[in-house]
Amino acid sequence: xxxxxxxxxxxxxxxxxxxxxxxxxxxxxxxxxxxxxxxxxxxxxxxxxxxxxxxxxxxxxxxxxxxxxxxxxxxxxxxxxxxxxxxxxxxxxxxxxxxxxxxxxxxxxxxxxxxxxxxxxxxxxxxxxxxxxxxxxxxxxxxxxxxxxxxxxxxxxxxxxxxxxxxxxxxxxxxxxxxxxxxxxxxxxxxxxxxxxxxxxxxxxxxxxxxxxxxxxxxxxxxxxxxxxxxxxxxxxxxxxxxxxxxxxxxxxxxxxxxxxxxxxxxxxxxxxxxxxxxxxxxxxxxxxxxxxxxxxxxxxxxxxxxxx
Ligand code: NDP
Numbered sequence: 001x002x003x004x005x006x007x008x009x010x011x012x013x014x015x016x017x018x019x020x021x022x023x024x025x026x027x028x029x030x031x032x033x034x035x036x037x038x039x040x041x042x043x044x045x046x047x048x049x050x051x052x053x054x055x056x057x058x059x060x061x062x063x064x065x066x067x068x069x070x071x072x073x074x075x076x077x078x079x080x081x082x083x084x085x086x087x088x089x090x091x092x093x094x095x096x097x098x099x100x101x102x103x104x105x106x107x108x109x110x111x112x113x114x115x116x117x118x119x120x121x122x123x124x125x126x127x128x129x130x131x132x133x134x135x136x137x138x139x140x141x142x143x144x145x146x147x148x149x150x151x152x153x154x155x156x157x158x159x160x161x162x163x164x165x166x167x168x169x170x171x172x173x174x175x176x177x178x179x180x181x182x183x184x185x186x187x188x189x190x191x192x193x194x195x196x197x198x199x200x201x202x203x204x205x206x207x208x209x210x211x212x213x214x215x216x217x218x219x220x221x222x223x224x225x226x227x228x229x230x231x232x233x234x235x236x237x238x239x240x241x242x243x244x245x246x247x248x249x250x251x252x253x254x255x256x257x258x259x260x261x262x263x264x265x266x267x268x269x270x271x272x273x274x275x276x277x278x279x280x281x282x283x284x285x286x287x288x289x290x291x292x293x294x295x296x297x298x299x300x301x302x303x304x305x306x307x308x309x
Contacts, residue, residue, distance in 0.1 A: 001041040001294055002027035004056065006048035007065065015044070015065075018283045026290065042290055051077030061085060061293050063286055066277050067092060067144065069303050070197035070224060080305075085289055088301045089281050093147040096275035100148045100192055100220060101155070103246040103268070104136065107190065107218045112268050131156045137188030139204075140223065141167055141174050142309075144275070145194035160187060185212035190220065196309030197224035207232040216243045222274040225250035230261070237266045248274045 003019070003026060005012050012030045019028050029035035031052060040056040046065040053062060054077045062072055062079075064086045072084055106112055108129040117124045136152050138145045141161035149172045152159045160173045162184045167174040175184035185191070191213060195201045205221060205228040213219075219242060221228050230251065236242045244266040250259075253272055261267050289299050303309055 002029060002036065002039045003042045003044060003290060004029050004031050004035060004037075004040045005044050006031040006052055007046040008049065009046070015279065015283075018279045019287065022283050023287055026287070042293055044286060045072065047071050048075070050075045053077060053079055053082075061289065061299060063289060065282070067275075068196060068224065069309065070226070073305065073308050083299055084303050084305065085299055085301045086303050087277055087282050087285065088143045089278070089285065091278045091281040092275050093144050095278075096144045096194070096222065097148040097151045099248070099274040100194075100222060101151060103220050104134075104152070104157075104190055106268070107244060107246070108134070116265070134158075134189040135160070135187055136190045136192060137162065137184055138192045138194055139184075140194035140196070141170065142194070142196075145192070146170060148192065148194065160184065181209075182212055185209065186214065188213055188217065190218045193219075193221045193223045193227050195223050195227060197226045198308035200308075202226050203229050205229065205233065207236060210236040210242060213242070215241055217241075218243050219245040220247075221245070222248045225253070230259075233267075234260060234264070237264065242266070244268070246270070248272055 005015055005028065012032065016028050016030065019026060037055050038057055041058055042061045042063060043053055043056060043059060044063045044065060053059060053075065059079060059082050061083045064072060067087050069084055069086050072078060110126045110128055113126060135158035138149050138159065138161045141149065141163040145161060149159045149161055149170070153171055160175065161167065161170065162175045162181065164177060166176050175181065193205060195204065205219065207229070210232065219233065233245060237245065246268040247261060248270045249272050255261060255269060261269055285300065292299050
């Protein structure tokens with residue numbers, strides 16, 4: 001049994017070194033080098049080339065290097081029946097929560113606007129908002145959304161969530177499903193998208209949804225570019241229904257040079273960096289699942305192919 005690593009960002013050797021440092025006995029290969037394909041039982045992947053998984057006849061598990069698995073199920077060459085796992089990690093969740101909170105304070109206190117005023121040598125005191133002035137709505141109350149909600153609540157924000165299923169044990173109210181979406185939106189001044197990208201959530205951040213937010217709402221998308229209809233966001237910003245948006249993820253990454261988001265005064269663009277898998281934290285859980293695979297034990301953090309997350 002062996003592992004293959006498939007990712008196209010030049011970081012394969014770093015991950016191999018870290019896996020071997022944690023367990024020098026494992027056989028782990030880069031997909032770019034010659035390797036015994038019939039021995040591979042686990043592929044650890046991040047945005048792998050479509051079809052590349054079909055080269056492994058004895059593959060049993062495809063492990064995502066991140067929390068998201070949309071790119072795995074989007075591959076038309078994904079070998080059906082193979083287990084898919086993802087990263088569920090306190091460091092990832094904490095990094096995401098910090099990023100979301102930073103964006104919210106940036107909006108409340110106009111910090112990005114002050115940077116552009118500064119570059120124009122313009123002394124311009126702007127009205128600011130307080131924590132008590134806004135409520136935060138988090139779409140997706142999973143590993144990432146629920147920690148962000150908890151931490152925001154500790155700052156004193158009014159927070160509520162939206163998910164597929166009720167969350168009776170969470171500290172914040174969670175609205176459930178399509179029937180409660182409108183109530184969730186009308187109570188939300190700052191919308192944070194932390195949904196997985198699935199058939200059901202694709203394009204969910206659209207004109208109709210934005211219209212249900214109060215006038216002057218702010219949108220933070222830290223989930224996937226596919227959640228957002230770009231033109232709808234631009235329209236709702238330009239007609240002043242929305243006050244602004246902070247976007248970390250895009251349909252095409254890097255964001256193409258001529259994309260209108262780059263120069264839009266109400267949009268803050270960041271390069272898919274809200275929360276990045278931490279090697280020291282993630283490698284032990286990848287190895288734990290590999291051990292379990294070898295023993296035929298139940299794997300941790302399996303995702304449902306049916307639900308897509
Ligand atoms: P989880 O799977 O733990 O949580 C997903 C949440 O979304 C759950 O609460 C689920 O509801 C809810 N949900 C899913 N589908 C629907 C739907 N159709 N309607 C309502 N609610 C729905 O995911 P994570 O929190 O770990 O991660 C969320 C996403 O964040 C990832 O999929 C990834 O795309 C993105 N991400 C972005 C990063 C970045 O750097 N920008 C970094 C890491 C992740 P229920 O609980 O009822 O099942």
